[in-house]
Amino acid sequence: MIEFKNVTKLYEDGTEAVKEFSLEVRRGETLTLIGPSGCGKTTTMKMINRLIDPTSGAIYINGKNIKDYNIHELRWNIGYVLQQIALFPHLTIEENVSIVPEMKKWSKKETLTRSNELLEMVGLDPAIYKNRMPSELSGGQQQRIGVIRALAADPDIILMDEPFSALDPISRELLQNDIQKLQKEIKKTIVFVTHDIEEAIKLGDRICLMEEGRIIQLDEPKHLIMNPSNELVKNFIGNQKSPWQTTVGSISTYKKDLILSAENLNGANYRQQGSFVIVDKNNVFQGILMNGKVMKGQRIEHDMSLYDAAECLNGSDQALFPVLEEEKLVGILSYQNIVEHLRSTATKENGVIKT
Amino acid sequence: MNEFITVFQKRQNMLLETTLEHLQISMISLIIAVILAVPLGLILTRYPKVAEPIIGVSAVMQTIPSLAVLAFLIPFFGIGTTPAIIALVLYGLLPILRNTYTGINEVNPALTEAATGMGMNSLKRLTKVELPIAMPVIMAGIRTSMVLIVGTTTIAALIGAGGLGEIILLGLDRGADINLILLGAIPAALLAILLDFILKILEKFSKKAGIKSFILTFLIAIFIIATPFIWNGNKQPDLVIGGKMGSEPELLINMYKLLIEEETDLTVSLEPNLGKTAFVFSALQEGSIDIFPEFTGTAIVTHMEDQAESNEAREVYEQARQGMKDEFDMEFLQPMAFNNTYAVATTKEMADQYDLREIGDLKRIENEITAGFTLEFNDRYDGYVGMQDVYNLEIADIKTMEPGIRQSALTNGEVDIIDAYATDSYMIELDLVTLDDPENLFPPYQGAPLMRTDTLETYPELEAILNQLSGKITDEEMRQMNYKVDYDDESPNEVARTYLENEGLLPN
Ligand SMILES: Nc1ncnc2c1ncn2[C@@H]1O[C@H](COP(=O)(O)OP(=O)(O)OP(=O)(O)O)[C@@H](O)[C@H]1O
Ligand SMILES: [Mg+2]
Numbered sequence: 015m016i017e018f019k020n021v022t023k024l025y026e027d028g029t030e031a032v033k034e035f036s037l038e039v040r041r042g043e044t045l046t047l048i049g050p051s052g053c054g055k056t057t058t059m060k061m062i063n064r065l066i067d068p069t070s071g072a073i074y075i076n077g078k079n080i081k082d083y084n085i086h087e088l089r090w091n092i093g094y095v096l097q098q099i100a101l102f103p104h105l106t107i108e109e110n111v112s113i114v115p116e117m118k119k120w121s122k123k124e125t126l127t128r129s130n131e132l133l134e135m136v137g138l139d140p141a142i143y144k145n146r147m148p149s150e151l152s153g154g155q156q157q158r159i160g161v162i163r164a165l166a167a168d169p170d171i172i173l174m175d176e177p178f179s180a181l182d183p184i185s186r187e188l189l190q191n192d193i194q195k196l197q198k199e200i201k202k203t204i205v206f207v208t209h210d211i212e213e214a215i216k217l218g219d220r221i222c223l224m225e226e227g228r229i230i231q232l233d234e235p236k237h238l239i240m241n242p243s244n245e246l247v248k249n250f251i252g253n254q255k256s257p258w259q260t261t262v263g264s265i266s267t268y269k270k271d272l273i274l275s276a277e278n279l280n281g282a283n284y285r286q287q288g289s290f291v292i293v294d295k296n297n298v299f300q301g302i303l304m305n306g307k308v309m310k311g312q313r314i315e316h317d318m319s320l321y322d323a324a325e326c327l328n329g330s331d332q333a334l335f336p337v338l339e340e341e342k343l344v345g346i347l348s349y350q351n352i353v354e355h356l357r358s359t360a361t362k363e364n365g366v367i368k369t
Numbered sequence: 370m371n372e373f374i375t376v377f378q379k380r381q382n383m384l385l386e387t388t389l390e391h392l393q394i395s396m397i398s399l400i401i402a403v404i405l406a407v408p409l410g411l412i413l414t415r416y417p418k419v420a421e422p423i424i425g426v427s428a429v430m431q432t433i434p435s436l437a438v439l440a441f442l443i444p445f446f447g448i449g450t451t452p453a454i455i456a457l458v459l460y461g462l463l464p465i466l467r468n469t470y471t472g473i474n475e476v477n478p479a480l481t482e483a484a485t486g487m488g489m490n491s492l493k494r495l496t497k498v499e500l501p502i503a504m505p506v507i508m509a510g511i512r513t514s515m516v517l518i519v520g521t522t523t524i525a526a527l528i529g530a531g532g533l534g535e536i537i538l539l540g541l542d543r544g545a546d547i548n549l550i551l552l553g554a555i556p557a558a559l560l561a562i563l564l565d566f567i568l569k570i571l572e573k574f575s576k577k578a579g580i581k582s583f584i585l586t587f588l589i590a591i592f593i594i595a596t597p598f599i600w601n602g603n604k605q606p607d608l609v610i611g612g613k614m615g616s617e618p619e620l621l622i623n624m625y626k627l628l629i630e631e632e633t634d635l636t637v638s639l640e641p642n643l644g645k646t647a648f649v650f651s652a653l654q655e656g657s658i659d660i661f662p663e664f665t666g667t668a669i670v671t672h673m674e675d676q677a678e679s680n681e682a683r684e685v686y687e688q689a690r691q692g693m694k695d696e697f698d699m700e701f702l703q704p705m706a707f708n709n710t711y712a713v714a715t716t717k718e719m720a721d722q723y724d725l726r727e728i729g730d731l732k733r734i735e736n737e738i739t740a741g742f743t744l745e746f747n748d749r750y751d752g753y754v755g756m757q758d759v760y761n762l763e764i765a766d767i768k769t770m771e772p773g774i775r776q777s778a779l780t781n782g783e784v785d786i787i788d789a790y791a792t793d794s795y796m797i798e799l800d801l802v803t804l805d806d807p808e809n810l811f812p813p814y815q816g817a818p819l820m821r822t823d824t825l826e827t828y829p830e831l832e833a834i835l836n837q838l839s840g841k842i843t844d845e846e847m848r849q850m851n852y853k854v855d856y857d858d859e860s861p862n863e864v865a866r867t868y869l870e871n872e873g874l875l876p877n
Contacts, residue, residue: 063486089488096486098479104501104576113497114487163487 015041015203016062016171021071023057023227031057033227035071044197044204046218048211048250054227055207059173062205063092075171090118093164093172093202097179099156101148107133107159108144114167132162136192154185158192165200175207190216211251215239223247240317257359262323263316265355266337266345273343276300279308289333297342302332311336316344320352376548379858383536388556391532395519395560398454400591402461402514407507410469411495420470427463435460435524436645443528443648447657448611448640453522453530460521461514468510472503501576508572512565519561523553527644528652529611533557538642541773542615606638608828611649611658614642616854616861617709617792617847621662621816623865628834631875635828641861646671654697659824660831665689665704666751666814672697677751680809682708686817693819700825702832703839704815707792707847711752711811712803714789716779720802727805729760731786739766741775741784752788755810776801790814791844794851837874 016039023032031054039045047055060066061073064085073080080088093114101110111129120128130140136158148156157177164172178186190213197204197217208214214221215235223230223238223246231243239259242248274290284290284303292300292308302311312330314323316339327335337345361368377384413420430438435456442452476499484494500507526534533553540549575583610625612618619641626637640658643649650672652658665682668689669675673696677685682704690701713728720726723734731738746752747769756762768784775787776795789796791803818835825831850868853859869875 065482065486086488086490089486092486094483094486096479096483098477100477100479100483102480102483102498102502113489117488117493 015039015076016205017074017077018058018061019072019074021058021061021068021073023054023061023066024069031227032061032068035227035229037222037229037232039203039205041203042201043219044206044217046214046221047205047207047224048209048214048221049224049230050250051209053224055224056175057227058224059175059205059207062171062173063089063094086117090114090167091169091171093166093169095157095160095164095172095174095177097176099153099160099180101156101159101163103148106145106147107151108140110148110159111163111166113163114169118167120167128166128168129162132165135196136162152185154181154189157181157185157189161189161193161196165196165202170203172202172204174204176209177206178213179209186213193217223250236319240319256321257356258319258321258324260320260355260359261317262314262320262337262347263339263344265320265351266316266335266347267351268343268345272334272346274303279303291334291336291343291346293343299336299338299341299343302334302336304332313338314347315339320355323347324352373548373551376552380536380549380552384552384556387531387533387535387553388560390530391519391522391534391557392560394450394453394457394525394530394532395515395522395564396590398457398518398522399461399511399515400587401454401458402465402518403511403587405458406462406465406510406514407469410466410507411473413466413470414473417474424463424467424470427466430459431463435521436527439524439528439644440647440651443651443657444655447655448528448530448643448648448652449657450525450530453525453528457518457521457525461518464510464513464517465507466510468513469503469507472506472510473499475506476502504572504575508568512568515564515568516561519557519564523557526642528648529640529643533560535642538614538644607635608637608660608824609640609658610637611640611643611652611661613646613649613661614644616794616851617816618662619861620847620850620854620865620868621705622660623862624838624869625660625662625818625835627862627866627869627875628837629831632834633828633830653699653819653821656821660818660820660835662816663701663819664709664814664816665701666710666812668693668701668819669812670751677812680812682813682815685813686815694822698822700820700822700832702818702820703836704817705838705842706815706840707842707844708813708815709790709792709844709847710814711746712789712791712806713756713786714779714796714801714803715786717800717802719785720804725802725804727807728756728762728810729807730804731762731764732760735763736765738764738785739768739783740764741768741770741778741787743772743775743788744769746788751811759808759810792847792851794848794855797848797852798856841872842868 018035018037021032021035022030024030035058047058049055057066061068062080064080075083075088108129111132112125115125115128129144133140133143138155138158143151143155148159151159157180160177161174164174178189181189194217206214206217218235220232221235221238222232225246231238231247233241238247239251240261242251272290274284274292276292276294278284279292286306288305290303292303294300299313302309312326312332312335314326314335314337316337318326323335333348335347336343337347409423413423438456438459439452442455446452446455480498480502481494484498489497522532523534523537526532526538533556536553537550540546540553571583571586574586608629610622612622622639622641626639629635629637643652646667649658649661653661665686666677669677669685669692673689673692675688675692678688679685686701686704693699693701713731715725723730725731740753742753747767748754750758753767768778770778775784775789776799778784779787779801780799789801789803795801796803820831846868850864853864854861866875870877
């Protein structure tokens with residue numbers, strides 16, 4: 015849908031804001047751009063609607079270089095939501111929302127129906143709100159209008175530059191939910207800039223983490239969290255990683271005395287009480303021995319999150335769980351391991367326990 | 370207060386006429402200023418590098434005194450409404466220009482970015498976003514400019530543009546007649562308030578109806594105001610006769626007009642009450658007037674920048690005539706009898722009490738009296754400097770003051786003697802006496818028609834016609850006629866006609 019090919023932006027003062035940047039935003043996905051301040055997120059985003067022109071390289075929308083589009087028509091098809099909200103203070107809510115449809119020469123009736131529909135979509139009663147001035151709305155309500163103004167003429171692409179960062183946490187959360195809900199219905203291609211990793215994870219189908227004008231990692235949120243490609247990514251994700259996100263491979267322990275070889279099992283060389291994991295001579299998992307009884311047993315892949323593992327564990331009466339990588343035993347997970355892990359990632363500050 | 374009401378009633382027609390003129394001149398100037406300054410301001414926002422210097426230049430223009438601007442414009446545009454409007458426009462530009470520039474620049478950049486990002490082109494962004502948001506600031510500039518223009522328009526009367534300034538100038542000329550001055554000043558202030566109110570309404574209207582209808586209203590306003598103005602410009606008279614401030618020049622030019630129109634088919638229009646000698650003279654040079662009555666003494670001292678070589682009237686005229694011919698290629702026709710020279714005047718009681726007849730008689734009381742002189746008189750050789758020299762006077766206390774307030778200072782008893790012009794009408798009204806000047810210290814100031822040589826070549830008959838007044842009109846007759854105009858409020862045209870008829874120069 016949107017394709018960056020070797021895009022570089024060099025500002026006049028010599029700042030190289032974006033370097034050799036290549037990326038494809040897929041149709042219907044929400045891509046969140048995240049990274050430290052000054053890493054070039056805004057610059058990248060504004061090159062899409064040509065508020066900034068690249069120094070070299072090219073950007074394509076639907077396979078056509080954006081320079082070959084009529085610039086105004088291009089922009090009419092790209093909704094734009096600003097951090098500063100930037101509703102026009104001298105126009106009513108309805109007039110603000112109707113700007114692009116009017117420029118696209120929609121009929122009066124169409125425009126009116128559309129703005130009513132959009133207001134309702136974000137839970138603002140048109141009868142009450144459409145004739146208000148922007149200053150008569152709360153910040154959260156204003157940014158809702160900012161969002162529907164961008165949606166008004168039904169663009170294929172929507173750009174949002176830290177749209178919710180000026181809002182209080184509650185409004186922010188509500189608006190994020192709105193966007194999630196909207197996106198399920200409208201399935202637009204959204205490029206969403208944020209500096210808030212939670213927001214990036216919540217809204218992004220994929221996250222593009224940038225540093226100094228380059229892509230550090232581009233991945234789905236869970237992969238980004240589970241396989242950070244370097245220290246920077248790890249730091250960025252930081253506390254975001256819930257203890258439940260940890261892969262079981264790193265919690266489990268490899269305790270020799272809980273492992274029983276197939277040989278010893280056949281030689282009946284084992285204790286009748288307790289649980290053991292049975293492996294063959296190649297360390298390939300064979301089953302579980304529980305109180306002298308051999309069973310198939312519940313098994314866990316090493317890269318499973320603790321959260322997912324807990325789902326598997328739930329309702330099982332096994333005391334030990336084999337953690338496998340390509341059928342080979344790499345560790346054994348017990349409830350004790352889990353409790354220790356959760357305890358070790360929690361802290362207590364001023365009597366408040368945090369994970 | 371009662372007096373004010375009387376003056377008001379007597380001058381209603383003049384008030385109405387000058388108010389309309391005032392309104393018209395101010396509005397035209399304001400509209401031109403808006404038409405120039407708003408787009409210029411808008412253009413400057415796109416070229417910030419040149420903006421500061423240009424705004425700086427227009428700020429400098431504003432510091433030039435309006436009188437100086439008018440004087441500067443006469444050689445190029447003559448007298449009347451055109452130079453007045455040009456000067457007023459120059460004055461009105463700065464506030465509008467500056468406010469447009471800052472108003473647009475101060476529009477929140479996020480809003481312009483949003484507008485651009487939404488796909489508005491430059492013009493759409495300007496009309497839909499920038500102008501409406503900057504409107505209150507721009508309107509504030511327009512309103513400041515309006516007040517400035519309405520105020521300054523009073524000065525335009527000095528170059529014959531008309532307006533309420535005419536009444537104010539008349540008041541100043543009549544010995545600072547406070548009622549007349551108020552009669553001019555109050556409507557000017559009311560006009561400013563009224564226009565401010567209209568502009569406010571217009572601003573509100575523009576908020577509701579959008580910028581396009583605002584521009585439309587504006588154009589309609591231009592049309593309505595400019596139409597009578599354009600019509601007026603149609604009829605061109607053959608001759609324009611100008612005159613300085615005051616009743617005396619106005620009487621004289623009316624006589625010229627009556628005589629010329631009686632004996633030829635030429636059409637003559639009059640431009641009375643032009644501000645300063647220099648203004649009238651440059652207007653004559655430039656050609657927007659063709660004739661004006663000038664004094665022999667002034668021709669020598671002011672225009673030729675020379676000194677009278679004699680104190681004998683005939684010789685002074687001869688010197689002036691030759692000089693004006695040689696230096697300016699102008700014809701100075703024969704002078705009339707009256708001599709409107711400087712005189713030293715005092716009240717009748719004072720003269721009786723101290724038996725004052727001649728200037729030299731003041732010597733006896735020089736330590737006891739206070740003199741009220743104009744700044745100019747105090748400083749000139751044919752003034753107090755010469756009095757010290759020729760009559761050996763050393764007056765103990767001298768107060769310098771504006772010409773218009775000397776006579777009231779004298780009647781109030783604040784001063785005991787003043788300098789005066791021999792034919793001024795207040796001499797009669799206040800029963801003043803002039804002291805003789807046996808040493809002929811004050812050179813003669815005889816009035817005579819002054820015109821460009823080319824005018825006389827085109828209309829050679831003028832010489833004979835205007836010279837009929839040669840040697841006519843004595844000091845006393847002039848004083849009487851001035852009195853009729855100034856104090857009895859008779860029309861200068863009527864007074865002039867009566868005189869000419871009595872002299873047998875016009876048929877009864
Ligand atoms: N107009 C400009 N001229 C020169 N340098 C600029 C300009 N705009 C941005 N930069 C620089 O380019 C770099 C990238 O800026 P950009 O605004 O894209 O960062 P960002 O990732 O959006 O940062 P933030 O999270 O703080 O908004 C920064 O170093 C910035 O200082
Ligand atoms: Mg940014």
